[in-house]
Amino acid sequence: MIRAVKGMRDLLPPQTAVWxxxxxxxxxxxxxxxxxxxxxxxxxxxxxxxxxxGAETDIVTKEMYTFADRDESSLTLRPENTASxxxxxxxxxxxxxxxxxxxYYIGPMFRRERPQKGxxxxxxxxxxxxxxxxxPAIDAEVIEMVVEIFERLGxxxxxxxxxxxGDHTCRPLFIEKLREELKSxxxxxxxxxxxxxxxxxxxxxxxxxxQDQPIIDALPSIQDSLCEVCRPHFEAVxxxxxxxxxxxxxxxxxxxxxxxxxxxxxxxxxxxxxxxNSVLGGxxxxxxxxELGSKVAAPGIGFSIGEDRLVMTIEDSxxxxxxxxxxxxxxxxxxxxxxxxxxxxxxxRREGRSVEVLTxxxxxxxxxxxxxxxxxxxxxxxxxxxxxxxxxxxxxxxxEQIRVSRAELLQALSTGAGSRx
RNA sequence: GUGGGUAUAGCUCAGUCGGUAGAGCGCCGGAUUGUGGUUCCGGAUGUCGUGGGUUCAAUCCCCACUACCCACCCCA
Numbered sequence: 001m002i003r004a005v006k007g008m009r010d011l012l013p014p015q016t017a018v019w020x021x022x023x024x025x026x027x028x029x030x031x032x033x034x035x036x037x038x039x040x041x042x043x044x045x046x047x048x049x050x051x052x053x054g055a056e057t058d059i060v061t062k063e064m065y066t067f068a069d070r071d072e073s074s075l076t077l078r079p080e081n082t083a084s085x086x087x088x089x090x091x092x093x094x095x096x097x098x099x100x101x102x103x104y105y106i107g108p109m110f111r112r113e114r115p116q117k118g119x120x121x122x123x124x125x126x127x128x129x130x131x132x133x134x135x136p137a138i139d140a141e142v143i144e145m146v147v148e149i150f151e152r153l154g155x156x157x158x159x160x161x162x163x164x165x166g167d168h169t170c171r172p173l174f175i176e177k178l179r180e181e182l183k184s185x186x187x188x189x190x191x192x193x194x195x196x197x198x199x200x201x202x203x204x205x206x207x208x209x210x211q212d213q214p215i216i217d218a219l220p221s222i223q224d225s226l227c228e229v230c231r232p233h234f235e236a237v238x239x240x241x242x243x244x245x246x247x248x249x250x251x252x253x254x255x256x257x258x259x260x261x262x263x264x265x266x267x268x269x270x271x272x273x274x275x276x277n278s279v280l281g282g283x284x285x286x287x288x289x290x291e292l293g294s295k296v297a298a299p300g301i302g303f304s305i306g307e308d309r310l311v312m313t314i315e316d317s318x319x320x321x322x323x324x325x326x327x328x329x330x331x332x333x334x335x336x337x338x339x340x341x342x343x344x345x346x347x348x349r350r351e352g353r354s355v356e357v358l359t360x361x362x363x364x365x366x367x368x369x370x371x372x373x374x375x376x377x378x379x380x381x382x383x384x385x386x387x388x389x390x391x392x393x394x395x396x397x398x399x400e401q402i403r404v405s406r407a408e409l410l411q412a413l414s415t416g417a418g419s420r421x
Numbered sequence: 422g423u424g425g426g427u428a429u430a431g432c433u434c435a436g437u438c439g440g441u442a443g444a445g446c447g448c449c450g451g452a453u454u455g456u457g458g459u460u461c462c463g464g465a466u467g468u469c470g471u472g473g474g475u476u477c478a479a480u481c482c483c484c485a486c487u488a489c490c491c492a493c494c495c496c497a
Contacts, residue, residue, distance in 0.1 A: 003488085058495050062422080080497085109497080116424080116491060125497060192494075203495090256496090267497095274491080281497055306497030333455070365456035375457095382455060396457070 007113070007121025014322040018311050019124075021321065022153060023106055026126050026305075029149045030104045033141065035128050038103040040084035042110075046074040051291055052083030054259025063111040077110035082260070082302055085129050090294045095132065104128040106307070118276035118309045127282075127304030134286060134299040136233050139264045140240035142301050146268065146280055147246055148409070149305070155270070155313055158279065160247065162266040163222070163254035164234035165202075168287065170227035171262065175201055177220050185215050205253040221252040230263055237264055242408065260285040264301060270313050279309045327353040327413060329375035331366035331381040342379055344391075344406065353409055371396060377413060395419055 004010055011019060026188040030036075035192040046066050053059050065077040085103055088094070094101045106126045113119060128145065130138050142159055143160070150158055166174055186197035190209040197204055200249060226234060241248055248266075256265050267281035273279065282303025289298030314321050328348060332341040338359070345355045356375070358366040363380065370378045380392040391409060395418030404412045 006488085015452065063495080111496080113495070114493090115489090116493095119496075123497065127497090206495095258496090275493085276496075278497060304497060331456085363455050364453075364457080369457085371457040378457080380456075384455080392456090394456075399457085401456085 003184045004121040005121075007115040007119075009120060009122075014312075014324045015315070017315055017324055018321045019307070021125065021309060022310060022314065025152050026104075026106065026149055029145060029152060030064060030128060031109060032148075033102065033145050035104045035130075035145075038085055038105055039107070040078075040081065040088050040105070041079055042108065043075050044078055044084055044087070046076040048083050048087055048292070049076055049079060051293075052086065053080065057259055059111060059258070063113055065110050065112055074393045079111045080109055080258070081105050081107070081125060081127055081304065082129060082288070084256075086285075086288050086292055086294075086298060086300070088130070089131055089298055090289060090292060090296075095296050095298060100130055100132040100138065102128070102130050117274035118306070118312060120308060124307035125304040126155075126307050126310075127302060129302035131298050131300035134233075135399060136236035136264075137235045137240060139233075139284065139301050140244070142282070142303060143237075143248075143266055144244055144246060146266075146303055147303070149387060150268070151205075153310075153314060154318060155310070156317065157272075158268050158313075159249060160266065160268055161251040161254050162237070162248050162264065163285070164226055164237075164263050165255060165261055165265050166222055166226055166230050167262045170225055170230055171222075171354070174222050174225040175218070177225065178202070178204070181219055185218075189215055202255040203375075206255055214337055216253070223250070223252045229232040231367070233263055242365075243351055256281060256283055260288040260291065262286055266303070270309070272313060272316050273309055276309065278306070279313065280305045291294070296344050324374070325354060326356060326373055327374040328355045328371070328379055329370035330379045330381065331363055331370070332354060332358065333363060334386075337381040337383075337386055340386065344379075344381075344409070348410065349414070353410075354414060376419075379409075393417065 027037075046064070049064060050060050055061075064079050067075060069075050085105065089101060104127065107124065108122050109125050110122055112121055115121060128142065130142055143162070147160065165171060179197070182197040182204065186194050186204075189197070189204070189212045190207065193204050193207050193209070193212055196207075205219070207216060238248070238250070245389070251267075252282055254265055254267055256267075261283040263284045263286070265281075267278055267282075268280040269277045270279045271277065280303055282301070284299070284301040286297070286299035289296070290306050330341045330345055332338040338357075341357045345357050348355050356373070358369065361369075363382070367378060375396055378394045378396060380394065382392075385391050388403070390403045390405050392401055393404050393409070393412055395416075398418055400418035402412070402418055404417070
C-alpha cells in the first residue's frame with residue numbers, strides 16, 4: 001500500500017469543514033483591516049531562506065527540503081513565507097505603491113522535522129505582513145488583528161505574550177551581557193543550556209527545565225537593555241494595546257527562532273495542544289529587506305498562525321464545527337423520475353441549495369443514506385408524485401411530510417416546512 | 422538527530438500460560454411491496470506490521486527491521 005509520506009497528511013471531510021471555516025473567518029478579518037492576498041511560489045531559491053531566515057538557524061541548517069534542479073541550481077520548499085513576501089515586495093517594487101503594503105497568505109510550508117502532536121512536515125500557515133512603516137501603531141494593529149481572528153473563531157483559553165528583542169544596536173550588547181553572566185552560572189544548568197550558553201545565549205531564556213528556572217530568573221532581562229529607540233517603541237505598543245482593551249503578558253524571555261526578528265515579538269499559546277502549544281508567532285523585521293539585497297528599506301511586521309494547531313483547538317472545544325450540511329436529498333423512483341430529479345436539482349442548486357440525488361437503490365435505501373448524511377429534507381419522486389405533479393417533501397428532523405408543487409418547493413425549503421416552532 | 426511507547430477487522434480495542442482470532446462501533450442485507458432515526462435477525466472483511474529464529478506447531482517466545490504515536494531539540 002502506498003501511504004502519504006511521513007509527516008504529511010490527508011485532510012478529509014468532515015474535518016475540512018473546520019479548515020474552511022478558519023480560512024473564511026481569517027479572510028473576513030483581513031478584509032476588515034484592508035489586507036490583501038499574496039500568493040508566492042512554494043519553491044524558492046535556497047539563498048532566499050539562507051539569507052532571510054538566517055544561515056545558522058535550525059530551520060536552515062537541518063530542516064529544509066532542499067534539492068538540485070535539473071540545471072543544478074539549488075531550490076528549497078518554503079519553510080516559512082515572510083522571506084518570500086519580502087522578496088516579492090522588492091522584486092515588484094511594491095514600495096512604489098501608495099501607503100503601507102498589507103498582505104496576507106494562506107498555504108502549506110515544509111520543514112523536515114520529526115513529526116509529533118501539532119507538528120507536521122507539511123503544515124499550513126495563515127499569515128500577514130504589514131510592510132513600509134516602523135510605527136508602533138502598525139504593531140498594535142497587527143496584534144489586534146490576530147486577536148480578532150481568535151475571537152471571531154470562538155477560540156478561548158489562549159494567551160497573548162509580547163516582548164521586545166531589541167534592534168541592531170541593543171540586542172548584540174544584551175547578548176554579550178548575557179554571555180558574560182552565563183559564564184559563571186552555566187555549569188550549574190542543564191546540558192542543553194550549557195551548550196546554548198555558548199552557541200545561542202538567547203535560547204537559554206527559553207529553557208523549560210524546572211531546576212534552571214531560578215537561575216534564569218536571575219539573569220539580565222532584555223527589557224532592561226533596550227536602547228533609546230526600542231524602549232519608547234515598545235512602550236507605545238503596550239500603551240496602544242491597553243487602549244484597545246487587549247490583554248497581554250510581557251514575556252521578557254520570549255525569543256523567536258528566526259534571525260530576522262527585531263523589536264516587537266509576540267506569540268499566542270493555547271493549552272490542550274501538547275508540547276507544541278504555540279499557535280501563532282510573529283514580530284517585526286525591519287532589516288530583512290536589506291538583508292535580501294534591497295536598496296530601499298522595507299520595515300515590516302507580521303505573524304503566522306499554525307493552522308493545523310488552531311484547527312486542533314477548535315476541534316477540541318467545538319465538536320460540532322466539523323459538520324457538513326445538505327439541504328435536500330432527492331430520491332427518484334424509476335428512470336423518468338431520475339431524469340426529472342436532475343432538472344429540479346439543477347434549479348435548486350442554482351438558487352444556492354445543496355442538493356444530492358440518489359442514483360441507485362430503493363426508497364428505503366435512500367432514506368437511510370439521507371439520514372446518515374444528515375440531510376434536512378428528503379424529496380420523494382415516484383409514480384404517484386409524477387402523476388400528481390407534486391413532490392413529497394419530508395422534514396427529516398420532525399418526520400413530517402407534505403406535498404408541494406414544483407413552484408412551492410423552494411419556498412418550502414426556505415421557510416423550514418414541517419418543522420416545529 | 423536522540424529517547425520512550427505502540428503495531429490484531431474500516432475505527433477503538435480485547436485475546437490466545439504456543440494449537441492460525443473476537444467485541445463494540447461502522448459497513449452491507451433482511452424483517453418492511455413507496456419511508457430514515459429505535460429494535461430484531463443475518464452477513465462480509467484480517468497474509469494478527471515485515472523478515473528471520475526456536476518449535477511438531479508462532480499472532481503469542483527470541484532477534485532484526487519498518488511504520489505510527491508521544492517527548493526532547495526546535496518551531497507555527
